[in-house]
Amino acid sequence: EDQVTQSPEALRLQEGESSSLNCSYTVSGLRGLFWYRQDPGKGPEFLFTLYSAGEEKEKERLKATLTKKESFLHITAPKPEDSATYLCAVTAMDSNYQLIWGAGTKLIIKP
């Protein structure tokens, strides 16, 4: 069964303290892996798409990487405004572009 697992469920960091969020997946042929950011009470906002192992994408303090089994979202020197829930999702080759979502990691950055 196709599955996406994110860890940790929640992460508290001090401002400036770098860390990584994990998204592990099992899927029969990966078409794409996606990271989204979700602020409380709002819809998810697209961050990155990764398609193949070894690929990396960066945006400001965020960097997403991909292996054959997992993806990491690295956060460098985070600021309080980076606090949000980060969602990971995958699309399988045989899925008609349907997304399988992880439960998310809630990130809290304390000033």
Added chain:
Amino acid sequence: EAQVTQNPRYLITVTGKKLTVTCSQNMNHEYMSWYRQDPGLGLRQIYYSMNVEVTDKGDVPEGYKVSRKEKRNFPLILESPSPNQTSLYFCATKDRGSAGNTIYFGEGSWLTVV
């Protein structure tokens, strides 16, 4: 500006009273979808539509109906709401040919069934 508009944003209703949550998009996207989001369970797809008059069940379709009579609108219908349908609902759209990187979500509709 790309927009996905849901209404109502907040609703408290009683068990069994039919309700409709509307969703409208201005991007001419073929694909539209409804999700519900519950604590610890993440986003779960209810129904999706690849085009006008084409709808399919997602992971949790029980208790819901949808219709796609026009490209821009994709209403979610709860014929007889029950308390286990209390949730945060999101409508989403994307280009059909895209692998998913251009998904646009609405602001969400908070539904409470008492």
